Amino acid sequence: MEALYLLFSILSTFFTSITLSILLVIRTFLTRRPSSTISSNAVSLYQGTVWHERRRPVRHSFRYSVRYALFDLDQTHAPPDHLSADDARQVAQTTGPVFLLTIPPSVGYEQNPLSLYYCYDMDGSARILKKCIAEVTNTPWGERVVFIFDPNSDLVAKPLHVSPFMDAYCSNVNLELICWGVGNIKANDPTESLSVLISVQHPELGDYFVASLKANKISTVSDHAMFFWLMPHKVALWIYWQALKLWWKNVHFIQHPRYTNPAYREEAMIRDEKLQCNQALAWDRGNCLHADGHHPGNLADRKRWFKWRDAKTPWC
Template structure:
């Protein structure tokens, strides 16, 4: 634990120095870029609000403004590091049409994306239908990631990742996402066996005209840093409100990923009616949603591993 804390403070200082240096160089980079100015036809820009509300065991809520980019991954110019390509996303989602990625781009050497979404369309006759999405969830500060397919109209997913040290692994994510157009929205609520529907997070955003943005580097300047600050600041607030700190399950339950997969299989094939006293899912055969879901995890880096 001591090594992890030292690493955390060291990474914060390193990120601060890198951000400061690249921010000082940013005006010169902008001047060079404007000499070879070209419009980015492979992305759309969005601006909106993220809202979080925790209702139990204490009430805690906050909002902050956020900016996102929606990338057309089929464009050769939209190749992004640390994310799936269009072909990889189609293979994972089992779709045949275009793929778009909603994400916060890197800014002055730093990237922070608690949730990125892939919108995977199917080609049906002459129409494009959004049949599947891929969620890419990353936790802070560990940097672990889980990727899975969900139905954007509404889906229930067994929690597969330790996202917050103030939430245990007993719960399901109810997730839905609208088709991105002039507006987009994403909503996630947590259904817990003892706390009930105790947490909700939403993103609501509107498309921004590219002509109103002078440069994308300025548009997203310090946006990932702002998200990280909100994560750490509200973690401190929850600790101050005496919300129990929960250690990463890899220390107490190394098989938590396998258990999440089994719980999700029950959700997919059965009609869930609740939980029993041992926090096991109570379910009855359904057969209407029997397709298996696959979770793909990326491990934490040293020293979190």
């Protein structure tokens, strides 16, 4: 039954995208004005490269071109199925502007392995990046986890079965976000260029996986719909093609942990709480204390905000 649902979903997406693509091309030729109604101040466009390298147990690497949009959520609505600016501020406990880096839907289809929210505080007229929120969606299930992290550098317990070819119990993810402007390195504002770096450490295999997104700002695009045409489809095709290559290299298919361990989400939160306290101990050289003398080893004080979305049909 699941296979039939999946086949129907693929066929429905295919014909919907073909129809909307034809209409998009016709509209482009018949109109001179760009279709986008988003203010140029409300969205910035980026073009760059995603690079993945799996180092254990079989080495496998690839890269592909990608296009992203950076939305100023205080000047425009978020794309469907994303947090609003107020929602993000509430989660991050910030008071300044919020930006969302994501791949917008194209001709009826969305595919976003990773979206990021940049949450700022204001210091006079200057904005300071205080927190980021990661929005990770797995393939093929369409489950999602949303969690907050420190953009300078943070260790996060792996909270989602991202891939059927990746162990769900990698001990932690070292998620480091670096954004730079022209000529100098910054950690607080994606301007002309941006970068996202991710590395995964496995409890048994060690240095397991690294990934990066590096992109440059594009300023000459007049039609956003054509700029992102079939971008989500290309990302999906690339994911499935690399999965096929991993299968060909005899990388084991790993069943989703929800079938064998329904409490895997709660366990991920517990691992993350312990991980945060361990970081505090390391940073303070054994003096894991707040300014008021309170010990942050208390797990309730080290609890990171996570939010999960269940799988979509046919994987629910």
